[in-house]
Amino acid sequence: MKAVFDDSKPIFQQVAEMIADDIVDGELEEGEQIPSTTEISKFYQVNRATVQKGLSLLVESGYAFKQRGVGIFVAEGAKSRLLAERKEDFHIQYVKPMLEEAKRLQMTKEEIIHFMEEKYDD
Template sequence: MKAVFDDSKPIFQQIADMIADDIVEGHLKEGDQIPSTTEISQFYQINRATAQKGLATLVNEGLVYKQRGVGMFVANGATATLMKQRKEHFYKQYVKPMLNEAKRIHLTEEELIQFIKEDKDA
């Protein structure tokens, strides 16, 4: 199945995000080889340079490493790094605004916890 790219971010970033998602979700484990630039460009029908830029993004972030003549692999610690980044993003994007709104409407901690428990049980 081909990916459906959108206009929210550059395609190279969407490629990097898809591989990062595979790492977080456990589809790619630390030490696993990731698809090559050629494989990615052919599968998603994109320019090789775009695929390479996506992979370079992951290399620059320390999430994957190159082994000359062999390929690219998921780096040790990549899962923990991504989980930490995503938890921080989740807090800033969702939790902090929710807490600010709860404070504005004088929602108690107990009421907030009750909302979460009720939604979880649904």
């Protein structure tokens, strides 16, 4: 878990994204218990209500589930769903604008592929 917040969006959303990052990175496995609200609030040094709101966001999105009296756990399929969602976001945010610019520069498909293959391992 990283503990750096910015002003781009509410802290509870950033907490939810950081936990989702841990799921994507394999630091939290499917079926594994997510640290408690108290543990997370101490780690990030934020209000427990803020953390609870972030955890609720994960539960509402289906990436986590509550087990009454025990805690919150990573849901089955959460990692694959998060990866699919983030790949789509990557396409929209980076690939689509890149291809639009490549077309504007009159680059061929082959040039784009060659450029990507050449730079991918750098």
